[in-house]
Amino acid sequence: MSALVTGATGFLGRRLVRLLREDGLQVTCLVRPSSDIEPLRQAVGDALWSGVDVRTVELMDENGCREALLGCSVVYHLAAGLSGSTSTLFLNSVIPTRRLMAASVSAGVQRFVLVSSLGVYGTQTLPPGTVLDERSPVDPHPHLRDPYTFSKVVQERVAWDAYKASGLPLVVVRPGVIIGPGRGVLSSRVGLRLGPLMVRMGGGQQLPYTYVDNCAAAVRQAGLAERAEGQVFNVVDDDLPTAKELLRLCRKAGAGVKSAWVPRPLVQPLAGAYEWYHHWSRGQLPGVITRYRTAAMWKPLQYVNDKAKAGLPWRPEVPFDEAFRRSLTIAPAIG
Amino acid sequence: MTTSPSDMIRVALVGCGQIADAHLQEIRKIPSAETVAVCDVHQDFADQAAARFEVPRAFDDMQRMLSEASPDVVHLTTPAHTHCRLATELLQAGVHVYVEKPFTVDVREAEAVLEAAHAEDRSVCLGHDQLFDPSWVQCRAMVQAGAVGDVTHVESVLGYPFSGQFGRQVATDRNHWVRKLPGGLFQNTISHPLYRITEFLTDDRPALHANWFAGSADVSIPTELVAHFRGEQVTGNLLFSTRIEPQRITRVYGTHGALEVDLDAQLVRRSRQNRLPGAFEKLEMPLRHCREATGNLCRNVWRFLKSDIHYFAGMRCLFEEFYASVRSGSPPPIPYEGMLRVTRLMEAMFEQCREREEAGDTAPRHSQERIKVESDHTIKSDQRSNQRPVTTNRDESRELQEAWS
Numbered sequence: 001m002s003a004l005v006t007g008a009t010g011f012l013g014r015r016l017v018r019l020l021r022e023d024g025l026q027v028t029c030l031v032r033p034s035s036d037i038e039p040l041r042q043a044v045g046d047a048l049w050s051g052v053d054v055r056t057v058e059l060m061d062e063n064g065c066r067e068a069l070l071g072c073s074v075v076y077h078l079a080a081g082l083s084g085s086t087s088t089l090f091l092n093s094v095i096p097t098r099r100l101m102a103a104s105v106s107a108g109v110q111r112f113v114l115v116s117s118l119g120v121y122g123t124q125t126l127p128p129g130t131v132l133d134e135r136s137p138v139d140p141h142p143h144l145r146d147p148y149t150f151s152k153v154v155q156e157r158v159a160w161d162a163y164k165a166s167g168l169p170l171v172v173v174r175p176g177v178i179i180g181p182g183r184g185v186l187s188s189r190v191g192l193r194l195g196p197l198m199v200r201m202g203g204g205q206q207l208p209y210t211y212v213d214n215c216a217a218a219v220r221q222a223g224l225a226e227r228a229e230g231q232v233f234n235v236v237d238d239d240l241p242t243a244k245e246l247l248r249l250c251r252k253a254g255a256g257v258k259s260a261w262v263p264r265p266l267v268q269p270l271a272g273a274y275e276w277y278h279h280w281s282r283g284q285l286p287g288v289i290t291r292y293r294t295a296a297m298w299k300p301l302q303y304v305n306d307k308a309k310a311g312l313p314w315r316p317e318v319p320f321d322e323a324f325r326r327s328l329t330i331a332p333a334i335g
Numbered sequence: 336m337t338t339s340p341s342d343m344i345r346v347a348l349v350g351c352g353q354i355a356d357a358h359l360q361e362i363r364k365i366p367s368a369e370t371v372a373v374c375d376v377h378q379d380f381a382d383q384a385a386a387r388f389e390v391p392r393a394f395d396d397m398q399r400m401l402s403e404a405s406p407d408v409v410h411l412t413t414p415a416h417t418h419c420r421l422a423t424e425l426l427q428a429g430v431h432v433y434v435e436k437p438f439t440v441d442v443r444e445a446e447a448v449l450e451a452a453h454a455e456d457r458s459v460c461l462g463h464d465q466l467f468d469p470s471w472v473q474c475r476a477m478v479q480a481g482a483v484g485d486v487t488h489v490e491s492v493l494g495y496p497f498s499g500q501f502g503r504q505v506a507t508d509r510n511h512w513v514r515k516l517p518g519g520l521f522q523n524t525i526s527h528p529l530y531r532i533t534e535f536l537t538d539d540r541p542a543l544h545a546n547w548f549a550g551s552a553d554v555s556i557p558t559e560l561v562a563h564f565r566g567e568q569v570t571g572n573l574l575f576s577t578r579i580e581p582q583r584i585t586r587v588y589g590t591h592g593a594l595e596v597d598l599d600a601q602l603v604r605r606s607r608q609n610r611l612p613g614a615f616e617k618l619e620m621p622l623r624h625c626r627e628a629t630g631n632l633c634r635n636v637w638r639f640l641k642s643d644i645h646y647f648a649g650m651r652c653l654f655e656e657f658y659a660s661v662r663s664g665s666p667p668p669i670p671y672e673g674m675l676r677v678t679r680l681m682e683a684m685f686e687q688c689r690e691r692e693e694a695g696d697t698a699p700r701h702s703q704e705r706i707k708v709e710s711d712h713t714i715k716s717d718q719r720s721n722q723r724p725v726t727t728n729r730d731e732s733r734e735l736q737e738a739w740s
Contacts, residue, residue, distance in 0.1 A: 034507035058510070086383055087352045088504070094379045143386035150387075154379065281642030282364050 002026035002071055003223060006059060007078030009035045012178060014043035015216035016076060021048035028053045028068055059096030065103035073110045074223040081151060089151035097155050101162040111169050113222045114159045117152040118176040118208050118234060124295040131302045134232045144292045169229040171222045175215045176208030176236040176303065179327045188297065190243040198257055202264035203244035205300040208236045211323035214316035221312035233308040237316040237323065240303060253328050267294055344368045344658045347406035349397055349421060350413030351375040351384040353501065354435055358410050359388040361651040368658055372404035401428045408433060408661060414512040415523060419444035426451040431661045436462040436526040438678050440517060445678040449671050460657040460667045461674045463530045465598060468649035473603050474587060474596045482605060483589025486535045490572045491528035494582035514556060518685040521547065521560050521575055528573055530677050531585045538566035539676065545684040546691055550578045562684050601644060602631050
């Protein structure tokens with residue numbers, strides 16, 4: 001059995017490739033001409049490297065993808081744009097997904113795992129405290145969100161269209177915020193970063209985090225689990241901290257984080273005021289803070305991983321305390 | 336005042352990449368214009384732009400867009416190498432065209448587009464939008480009021496670090512369309528600092544000396560460009576660098592002083608010779624700077640309060656003027672001759688740079704190597720003149736002396 005991995009040189013991808021090699025799978029990695037292979041080689045290790053076939057193929061090249069897919073039974077599609085303008089993210093996420101899926105349909109792959117994002121849920125309409133699970137609705141107005149979320153929602157839509165139209169055996173994994181060595185632990189789910197200052201928004205909201213090794217294990221399972229086609233799995237760890245608890249842990253660990261606090265009742269009114277000013281001033285300040293985005297980002301919700309645990313099956317082996325310690329110890333700086 | 340539907344300009348846009356966002360955002364601010372459609376070869380691109388900017392129709396076929404959305408004006412924001420073909424098709428379809436810079440890949444294409452505009456009796460406007468930026472408008476007014484006397488020299492700097500979003504794409508993607516242009520990375524961006532020079536250096540074919548080279552050993556394409564221009568009355572310098580911070584600065588020198596326009600900071604600074612004698616001179620300059628800084632601060636605070644500070648303000652003004660010219664049938668705000676002149680200069684610059692590259696004469700040499708070449712040359716000439724070489728650099732002078740001995 002062999003697998004094809006896109007985004008293999010990335011933070012999550014290289015750990016996934018190692019796991020697949022440990023399972024004895026031959027792994028084909030599609031990389032861009034500009035990709036640095038060395039971190040992948042180090043993550044996989046010399047002993048397992050012989051089973052890795054690195055191919056330089058642009059995902060926009062449908063024929064190149066088709067050729068690389070020959071003999072591959074499972075596709076793990078991790079490659080995606082993480083930052084930039086909406087058009088850049090679409091160029092790096094949506095269009096390549098279309099091409100890769102078309103190639104996968106014609107190559108007759110047996111399983112296509114798409115790594116999406118927990119951000120695709122439309123949590124604006126959910127009451128605070130709601131349990132967010134796989135039955136929660138996907139954001140119906142993703143263009144009102146940030147460019148990354150917009151691109152991930154459309155990328156998923158493209159994948160589901162291929163599943164429905166062509167019967168591509170699709171499994172979608174929606175990880176929360178992936179933390180790990182080199183990435184730090186503070187994310188936009190905690191609050192807004194203003195230079196060296198972290199402005200905590202509320203603080204009682206649980207953080208949907210997953211440690212990179214735990215996440216890689218879940219993604220691996222998504223490609224191997226039986227009767228998983230057509231299903232979605234949210235991936236978050238157990239014992240998730242709140243934003244306030246996380247900042248306290250950081251301080252306790254000696255990582256000086258300068259933070260300010262916006263009490264929860266003020267978050268939406270302040271976002272509304274900013275949004276009003278953005279419109280009134282005809283965009284003198286960018287429209288990055290809106291009530292819609294704020295509600296999606298900082299609403300207190302409960303995150304669960306029951307379906308992934310039962311269906312993949314999977315268990316986050318690294319507990320949060322250890323994940324936090326590892327992320328903090330090896331990371332050059334928090335954040 | 337409301338605009339009656341018949342006065343509204345129906346605008347469409349072709350090419351929904353990064354710069355399209357700026358166009359769509361600025362068109363929305365113009366009460367007499369409505370965006371009726373967007374188009375891109377990737378339907379996903381067109382859809383995302385339509386959703387975010389509330390455009391009613393999104394197409395992946397330009398001809399279908401033209402027939403179904405019936406625009407008056409089409410903004411062309413596709414990659415530069417497609418401009419000639421698409422602009423010509425649009426003009427032939429009977430619409431006026433706003434072309435994002437750079438106009439075309441070369442002069443031949445530029446002439447073809449303008450010929451099509453003439454044949455179809457339609458207008459073309461080129462995205463030289465920084466000429467309409469408030470700080471540039473202020474500079475122009477000051478020059479016209481005689482603030483620097485007669486303009487003698489213009490210096491334009493564009494800092495374009497590769498860490499920026501677009502730069503990163505070009506740096507990492509070997510197949511990026513920008514790399515395939517005759518002027519590579521420069522072709523897509525250099526028109527902005529160049530037309531800020533040609534506003535004052537109006538010669539049709541000024542003398543030119545241009546060179547490009549890679550800014551560091553780990554990049555495979557030229558990333559730095561310097562060019563010198565000599566016209567009848569005015570000279571010019573242009574610097575494009577990926578090694579300096581992002582900046583868009585132009586200095587206009589005249590017979591009685593100079594103006595520095597910083598488009599990012601929205602500032603115009605004036606410098607001129609001190610008038611007070613002796614030690615008083617040392618007080619005059621900082622006092623003048625202090626007074627000028629206070630004036631600039633007050634002006635920008637006032638503009639901020641009026642919500643008048645916008646990165647693409649020049650773009651909106653240019654759109655408005657173009658739409659007004661379309662409505663009235665008057666000439667477009669950027670004269671065709673100006674478009675051709677900038678295109679011609681760019682072509683000549685890139686040609687000269689390529690010639691130097693082919694001759695292996697682009698990359699700066701290490702000082703030792705350079706001095707050796709210079710000293711060989713100097714010795715020969717000095718043997719004739721029997722004079723020692725003159726240099727302003729102490730180290731060079733020492734090395735030359737060593738070469739002599």
